Structures are given as structure tokens and as C-alpha cells.
Amino acid sequence: MLPEKQVLRSSTSRKFISMKNIKVLLVLAAGILFSHAAFSQASLKRANKQYELSVFDQAVRSYQEVLQKNPDHREANVKIADCYRHLNELEKAVPHYQRALANGGIEAIYVFQYGLCLQGLGRYELAKNIFDKLAANNPKFATRGKQFSEACTFALSPQPPSRYEVANEYLNKASSDFGPALFGNGKVVYSSSRSDIKNRNSRNAPSGNTRGGNKLLVTQRDRNGYLESPIALHSGFSSSMNDGPVSYTNDGHWVAFTKNNFTEGVRQIPSSGLELSLYIAEADKNGDWNTATPFPHNGIDFSTGYPSFSPDGKALFFASDRPGGYGGFDLYVSYRIGNTWSAPENLGMTVNSLGNEITPFYDGTTLYFASDFHEGFGGFDIFRAEESNNRWATIFHGGTGLNSSYDDYGFVFDGLHSIGYFVSNRAGGKGNEDIYRVRKETDNVVIKVTDGSTGEPIDKATIDFSDCGEDSFSTNENGVFNFQLLDDLNCKVVVRKDGFLSEEMKITSVGLRQSRTLEVSLTNLKNAYQGKVVNADNGYYLEDVKIIATDQETGYQSSSYTDVQGSYFISLKPNASYLLRFSKPGYQDVTLNVKTTANDKRVLRNVNLLPVGASGSITTSSKPAPANIETSPSPSPSSIRPAPITPEPAATTTSKQLVSGYAIQVAAVKSDADISNYLQKLGTIGTVYTVEEGGRKKVRVGIFQDKDDALALQKRVRAKGFDGAFLISEENREMPGSFKRYSSEIEKRPAKNTSSASSPADLNGYMIRLAAYSNLDYFDKGTVDDLGTLTYVPKGKFTIVLLRGYDTIDDAFIALRKSKVRGYPEAYLVDYQNGEMTKVK
Template sequence: MMKRYPLPVFALVLALLSGCAGIRMQRADQAYGLLQFPKAARNYERVLDHKEDRAARARSADAYRRNNIMDKAYTNYAVLESTHALRGDTAMAFGEVLMALGQHERAGEMFLRVLEETPENKRAMDLYGSTQGYSSFYADSGRFFVNRLTLPGIATAFAATPYGKGILVAGEKDMRDANGNPWNERPFLDLYYSEKRSIVMWNEAEPLPGLVNGAYHEGPATLSADGKALYFTRSNYLKHKLVKDDRNTSHLKLFRAIRDEDGHWGDLHEFAYNSDVWSTGHAALSADGHTLFFASDRPGGFGGTDIWRCRNNGSGWSEPENLGSTVNSAGNELFPTINGNALHFSSTAHSNMGGLDIFEVHEQNGIWTEPKNLNAPINTPHDDFHFVLDSTGKAGFLSSNREGFDQVFVFIMNEPEFYLQGIVMDESQRFLSNSEVVLHDLTSGEDHSRLTDEAGKFAFKLGANSDFNIRGAHQDKLATSVALSTKGLMRSDTLSVELSLKTIKIGEAITINNIYYDYDEWAIRPDAVIELDKLARLFLDNPTTSFELGSHTDARGGDLYNLVLSDARANSAVNYLIQRGVDPARITAKGYGESALVNTCSNGVHCSEEDHQANRRTEFKVTGVEGMADVRSKP
């Protein structure tokens, strides 16, 4: 027989279960409020094991997201989305998780949903735009080789900065030594030094000697040019206890340390603009030591964390100056670094692949250029940050959690190689051997020459990021040239060119197409400039040759009028060519009016507009070559 329990017993059991769930929720909320996200997530999961709770599900998703556990964050957000369409900040967060997991289309749907609610949300707008053109981030993915560094002695590392014969990094000890940073239950960060054994293998990372490393976090650092001053980020604590604001948040501060003769760091000084109620960190010092860039969520910014700078005025640092809305956004801008005349930083906004992406800007006359995303493989859908070039300018370090945890990666620019293969022919497509081909590098000013082989072929190696002019010449032929460029080309390639040389026939007219004039006018039209520029190039390629430029009209209108009009047009074209550098002693203008028609459309003959157009033409003739008689042709 089934055993029967009194109703009060069931009520007691239910009350106990409800009480346990309530306690778990209280513990989870308390941990979440204290930014103890792993502990919070565990307690929310216990709540969810017993019953579905939308608040617990949302906070569990957020706790996993903040600790970069994107698969579990996705699972929780997906459950929320399945029961009720996400909106606002939750939709934005789910979109970011989807971006990190490579689900760009679904991420775009989330950002679009946010924009429907708040059309002015610039960050959602930027990220939605990124999802619509995502393939462009991979267009030049062969530009760099990227490999993870192995740094023995520390479990994770980031923010590598060249120092001495090695690098400084912010890192965590081996995970077995975890001492409980409540945010992620991992060790606190310290500054370490390591020297290179090979391109990706480094010596055991050793803690930086001196007073820099303390009880809590020490993070990204920047060095003065002489290596004697170190500006580094540190947790705000006093007497081994974190200083927190009224929201129970401990903020970051900037400190300066000085290196003594023994290589130990001490004499610590706080940055003048630190605060107990906002964070200041991630310093980047200019080579001359006059400008200090840093990240801060101080008042007066554009979103979360912005990039700021101070200038050394001789007696200290000037008031912080925000870099403005071109650089900063409604998201977070972090990890500024200075590389030559470029400022690099990371952002969760702008045109972004997901997470933090690395961007580059330049200051021109006090105005910052639009941020340029460095694209793949420097950036990924994960967090990518702290981009530093080494002394060669062709390699360096970046940090990323693309493999799960923060790690330092070395990158090397993949300098592409370019070659030019060409052939020289005459107007009958016959190969011209022993033709001289000159490659002029417009970037360096250097010239290189070759003679074509029996098949009329030639070849050159081209430099990267350069403009070139290739000129081909052969006896009794008009020399010609073409322009080409390797600027903007990121992948190795072989370019091809054909040089077609016309045989010099003194006095033979050659029609120039597409040179038109307005009715009853002789001014050079914009559409004629293209053809005249080609003609100028031809004349400049043949400095020992003299030319005549002739202009013709159709038969409509008076004979004398047409002669005057054609002469004005010919002179207008010649004057343009002279402005382009053609020697005026080598070119003459001649107006033929209607005296050299190419068909039967003379006075009084009815013809189509197409037939009349054939008579309205511009021609040039070779009138002489040095060493030959200067023959002025006749109509």
C-alpha cells in the first residue's frame, strides 16, 4: 500500500527546498555584486538546476561572458532568447558573445534589434556594420605571420614591452599557485622579465626585481627611452588591503618607478591624476618623454574607458586631455602604444571583428585620423590588444586571448615579393629583341635597364609599396611607357605588361581618339585631358623626336571660320602639352579646318552625324628625329 504523508510534511519539504533556492540566489547575487564571477556563476547554476529563473539565467550568462567563457555564456543567452526575445543591454551582450563565436549573422540580428530600440546607439551601429562586411577583415590576412610565445614560469601573459635583451610582461604565476583573485579565481598579476632563446621560445620568466610587484595586480608597463623610468599599472590598495569605492569597486592607478644601478626598481611615485573613484592605467610614453598616453574611465569621456594624454610642461604633467570622439567611443578604448608616428590602441567599438580589436591612428595638424582596423591575423573575434613594434619596425608583439587565455604573440611582417614580366612588340605584334627597357622607381629615384631577349621578353624584381614607370625603346620606333604600382599590394605577385611600339613614319598622321570640344569652343574639356596626358607621356618618352599636332573640322560652316577654329583648338592642345612638360621647341600646332576630310562629306553633301564626326578629329605626326631631316608634312 502506498504510504501516505500528512499535508504539513509536504509543505515543510517545499518550504525547505524554496529556502535553499533562495539562499543560493542570495549567495549568487552577493558574489555577483562583489565581482566574484566564477563563484556567482556556480551559485546561479545551482539555482537553475532546481528551477528556471530568468534573473539567474541572465546573470549567469553575464558572469561567464565577463570571464571569457563564451560557450557557457552562449548557452545561457540562448535559453533566454528562446523564451523571450532579448532587448537592450542583454541583446547587446548576446551579440558580442555571438561575434566572439564567429556567428556574425546572428550577432547582426541582435545589434539591429538594439538599433530598433535606440537608433542613436553608435556602438551598436558600428558593430552591426562590422557584421555586414565581415569578409573584408580577412582580405589581407597574409600580411603577417603570428605565433604564440612560450614563456616558461607563468601561466598567462600579456602586454609585452621590449626591455634590455628581452621583454617585460604582465603575467600570472603557474595556475597551481593560484591565490584567489575573486574576479576570475586566478593568481594576481605581476610584472616579469624574460630573454629570448628563439623566435618563439624564451627563458624562464622572472619577477621584476625591486618594489614594483606588490600584493595585488601589477599590469601593463611602459619605459622611458633610456630604460631608467617605468610607468606601470597597479591595483589601488593601502596597507595590503584594496581600497574600494561606495560601489565596492577597486580601481587601477598609475605609478612611476626608477631603476637603480643594480637593476632594481624602486622610488615609487603615484601619477598626479590617479583617483579612488575611477581607474587610470595602461600608460604609453612618447620617445621624447614629453607625452604620456593612458586609459581611464574618468569623467568627461565618451563611454566606458577612453584614451587620454598629458604633456610634460617642465614642472609636471598637464591636465589630462581626452583624444576626442574620433578615437574614443561609447565602448572601451584601452592599451595605447606608440610605434613611430602611429598610436595603436584597442577598442570594443569602431569597425570591429569582435571583443577588443587593435586600431591605428595618426595625428595630423592636431586632428586624429579615422581609426584603421589592423584586421586578421592581428585581430580575431576574440580580445586582441597591446600592439608593439620592435626596433626593426617589421616585427613585434601583441596580446590576445584567441586561444582561451591571455597570451603574448610575436608577429612578423610578411614582406611580399613582386616581379614584373613583360614583352615588347611592334604594331604588327612582332616581338622586338634587343629593345631597351628602363624601369624607373618613382619612390627611390633609381633606374634599372634591360635588353629584351629574342622573344622580346624582359623581367625585373619590383620593390614593395612603390610606384614605377616602365619605358620601352627600339631603333626606328616611338618609345612608349606605362605606369604601375605595388602600393597597397599585400601578397606576393608577378605583374605583366605589354609595350607596343609604333614604327616611326615621318609625316604619317595618327588619329587621337576621344578629344572633343564644345560647339564653337577651343577650351580643353575634362574628358580630353586623359587622352592629352597619354600623348604628353608619349612625347616625353621620345625627347629626340619632333611632332606636329593637327586639328580638323567637318565641312559645315564657312571654310575660313573652320580654319581659324581648328587652329585655335590645335594651339590650345599644344599649350596644354607644354604645361605638362613637353619641350615647346619640339612641337608645333596646325589647324587644317575642313581641308583634309577623310570621307566625301564636303560642302553641300548630306551626311550622317557619324560621318561628320569622323572628320572632326585631332592627329599628331612625327616631323623629325635628331639625325634625320626635319620634314614638315603637308596635308
């Protein structure tokens, strides 16, 4: 038995050793935790750097290291999810978004991306719920959330059967195959990241692509319409890599191609860090080239790519995220001028959106493109746009088959052989991106006939196909006639109904089309109001002016167009208030307020439209004035088109017109200040007017319907010494019905769009020679009078018709292109110097 002291010493010693061990263990544990935390922080830092550089596959592995230590790490979860989204592994992305949401919420941008993944997987109801909540709770995503919610509703709605036969091409491999372009007779040039094809005519040429690289291949259709095994496009030791997509002119002489930074395995979407630039070269008979020239409108801080030549090679459509667009990537067009290209023109907000529009393809009548914002099934969808009055007026979704919930883009179509191609990363493909073949089946066309004043359907309306070589048919009780076009069609159809004015419309089926609805509003003779529209600058009638009447109470809209005499009919119900908007390309829009009564004579006063950029001055007030309704006999039911009313001279009209659009503010001066200096310097390049606001007189030039026209004028205003001139928006600005000319205060030269007879000795500068006439009665000046100043030069028994008034040769060439489209294919540019006319090559 141990002594008591020894027992106490032993017990104390054990306690001391135990405490010492605990401390050691705590230190070790802290060290381990610290090393784990340090390791996680290092992995996160590395992962974020890879994510920023768009190296998504490597970033996934780094984020996985973080999540192994902390599965609930919110940043790692949302960013690995976004990596999977860019790698097109949407199923893997969803649980990471869900885990982050379950652990305290995430930033709105990642919620939006979560909705995109659900949409891409076809889970539209779940995606719609996400987008609806985002739109309601976050003002920054209100527009996008609403738009994508509506897209989900569209995808959930019954869709017509696919009008296309779509098949995955046999030549696709596990690699990325994309960017099909038509070349020659039955050949297709495309880009691929496959590494098993050597360059042509070289035994020692490189056989493979570097990681993530791609090269151009060429193939052709076999007798069954399938694409054969490809060969390399480039020959010899050419090491050109990452080229594509490309576009060839119809004659194969010119090629435009994109230099890209696409990475194998990564979706070809803007958020993947795209860096694109355009090049143009002369191609040989094989489609190859040696020397390429950079497109003059490439930029350092933005991308330019996805080219598409017009059939004649004189226009180049492309996509770019350059500043000044409507969203991310917008579609633009540039025109060949000699050895260079004109400044890019944005295709406008009908085509372009707040999202991204890419891969344009223009077949001469229709523009096909892909968008990730317009109402579709998810990802990029294929759309087509159609022109009306020289504007892209309407877009149509490509429908099922052509589109999926994944990315569908890069559409091209050979109308002669009725076969086309597009690119998709949809489920069931062979590689990351595959090329799909598409054939047209049938067009499904629905004609819906309504009463123009009420919007009610008209049953038993006659649809006359006589011009198409077919019979006449009738609408059903819903005002609808449905038919399929099995063959190409290009003819006129007349819609008739007793008691209504007849309407004529054009039916076309050229190349690839899809299900479409044509709405026809007939004007009821009991509610038919007649009016006329004239050019305020010269008093001539204006044809093809669009009139939209909006019922102020119901919001219902009806529309009409003026004929060659400037006349129009439009349905307005009695005892109602309407807003009438008059618009025509090249002219400033005008808005009128009209109040109808039961006893109206149903003839509206004349409306005067001022050409964009016409010289003159307007003084406006801030008080609105109601529109007048003239009294004159109502149209007889027995007369479909009454004789046109002689318009009042534009100079004597004193009523007001409401104009909306864009203007350039030049200065703000005292209310009693003399503005003759502004009129003298600016009256020759635009319409100068003043607005009284806040005790100041604001001097402005405008108004332009198109923002690009206004921005172009801003440069010209600044060039005349007004460096502080800036763009403003005008909404329902009250304008006089005619425009007083300050001829005593501005330069003594003809205003744009007017005509004059001149001696060759008086002419100088670049002009467009339209034609020579022995009898000017055969010349219809209304077709081109908005393109410049018409001038007539006598020469023997002929009169030469010229267009002039261009500040630069670029302006003249653009007007020349438009002149040829409008019926003067032999027109050419001339340079008048000292009375001598020289043709400009």
C-alpha cells in the first residue's frame, strides 16, 4: 500500500499529463482546421480565377475541392452551377443552384441563371415560377423576368406540328461541328474541332487541332442529300486555326470569315467570353484563300462576327456587341463602297432585343437569325424577319423541329434545292455541337378577316385566289380560312365582303417558311373615314404611308395604307376617341387626335409629312390642339375607291400635328434671343425649331423617328461648331401642319427632296445619274424623291435626271444602292466638276 503523499503525487501527475495531452490535441485540431480552411481558400481563389477566364472545366474541379470540405458553400455552389451551365451539363447545374437557395438565398443573377437551366431542360412550369418571382421582387430583372416567363408560357402552349424534316448529319463526330455555309453547287464549308483531318496537299502538314481549337472543313452532298466525309479547306502548310463561321458570295469570289476563340466543350454563347473579329478575302475555286483583310469596322473593345453576304455580295450582315446597340449582340448591315464598307447600320428593335441576336442569314428576301431573348423554347432559337416598306417589320419563331429548349442557331438554306442546315447542342446529338439537315415540308397559312372598326370576325368573307390560279373560298364563323401551301407561291389574294372595302394582299412561299397567320381588317363602308397624306416639303401625294388608329377606350388598333394618290380609308366607330399615327420610312411620324360623332361626314383633314432632314424651321408651343374633321360627302357603298380629294396646299394648312421621335438640342437661349445664326448654319441640314421651357428658348433640330438618323445628324451639327449638341427624346411634340421656310435667313439652295432644272455649269460634287428621258411624263419622281434633291439637266432631245445633295461619297453610294432597289438598276454615281460629268467607278 502506497503512502498517502505518494498517492496524491501520482494523482496530480496523471491530471497534469491529461491536461497536457488535451492542449496538444487542441493545437493539432486547430492546425488541421486552419490547414483545411487555408486549402479551401486557395482552392476557391484558384477556382474563381479559372471561372473569370472562362476555363469552366478546370473551375469545376477546383470548386469540387471546396465543396468536399464545405458542401453548403454558397459561392462555390452557384459558380460551379454556372460552369455546368456553360458546359451544357444543365442536369448537374440544377442541384447546386437548389442547395445554394436552400442555404440562405443567392444573388438575383444566379436565380435568373437557375431559371435558364430549368427552361433549357424543358421544365417550363418551374422556370416560369422562378422568373415570375424574380420579376416581382427585383426591379433590375422585372423586364427580363417577365419576358422569360412569357417565353415559358409560349413553350407550354400547344404548338403546330413541325413543318420541317430535321435529321442529324452523318458527318458529325464527338467534337464540335458548327457554322455551316453554302458554297458553290451543293458544297458546304463548316468549322470543326475534330483532330483527325490533315490539310490538303501536304504530307507533313499538321494533322490535328490544339486543345479547344477548330479548323475549316469542306464537304458536299451525295446523291441522297447527305453530307459526305469532309476534307480540310486550307491547303499546304496553312496553320490558320479558329476560323468560322464563314460566308461566301453567290459567285464564290469573296469570303467573309470570323476569327473565333471558341473552346471545345463550352457553349458558344456570349457569356462564355467570346472574342470575335471579321476578315474578308478573295476565294479561289476551292473556297480557300491566302491573304485576308480585316473588316474596317472591327473593334478592340467589342466583338464582330457571324457574317452573311447578301446574294449580290453588296451587303454584309453580321453580329456585334459594339456600343450603341439594344442589348448584347445586335445584328448590323454594312454596304460595299468601292474597296471598303459603309458604317454599320443597326437592323433596329424589331429584330434586335435586350438579349443577343447572332448568326444572320439573308437570302435576298428574308433574314434568318438566332436570338436568346425573343419568345422561344429556351437557349438560342431560330427566327426569321420579313421586310415591309424597307423596314424589318415582323419576326416569326421557327417552331418545333427547328428549335428545341437548347441552343439552335447558324441557320442557312439553299432555296434552289430546298435543303438547309443549322447547329444545335440539343440532347441526343453526337458531339458538343452538331450540324442538322432540314427540309421543308408544307406551309400552313391562316387568313383571319375582321371588321376594322370593331375587331369582330367576319364570316363568309370571300378569299379570291384567281391570281394564283385557284378558286375562291370563304371564311368560317370565326372569320378564319386555313390552307396549306404545297408548292411555292407568289401571287395576290383579294378579300371581299358586301358592305366592306375590298383588301388585297400578297401571298409568298419562297424557300423555308412555317405556320403563319395573316390578319386582314376590312373597312366597313358605314364607318369608313377617308383622308389624304401629302409631302409637306413639296405638296406631292405620298404612297404607302401606314396609318394606325388606336381606340383610346379599348386599345383596339386598325391600320391602313395610302394608295398612289395619297388616299386612304380607315374604320372608326362613331362617338369614340382615336389616336391616329402616320408613318413612312424617310419621313417624320405624325400623330393626330380624332373624335368621331354619329353625324360625321367621315372625311378627315389632309395630313402633311415632313421628310427626315428636310430644311426649314418650326416654332412649337406646349399646348396640345385637337385634330379637325373636315365635312364632305361620305363614301358611297357602290364605290369601292371614291375619286381622290384635291389636297389643300401644304403652305396654307394651319392645324397642328403631334410628332414623336428624336431630336438634337443645340442651345438654350433667352426667350427673346435671335436664332437667325442657328437657322443659317443648320437650316440646310435639318428642320430647326424652338421650344419654350422654363423661361428659355431651346433650339433643336429634328424630329427623327429613327434614333440612328438622329445620331448621324448630331455628328453633322457638331461639325458645324456646336460641340455641345446632344440627343433628346420628343414625345407628342406639337408641330404645325405645314412648315414656314426661312428662305431669307438660310442658304439659298434647293431644299432636299425638291426638284429643279439646272445648267451643267451650276453643278458640282457627287450625284446619282438615274436615267435619261425624252418625255419626263414617264419618270415617277415619287419613287426616289426622299433620297436626295432631284435635278434635271437638258442634253439634246433628252433630259438627264440626277439626285444630288450628298455631303460625302459614302452618303452618295448608300443612296445609289437604294435607287437601284427602287427601280433604277442602271443608275450610277457621277462626279460633276466645272460642268463636266465623270462616271465614278
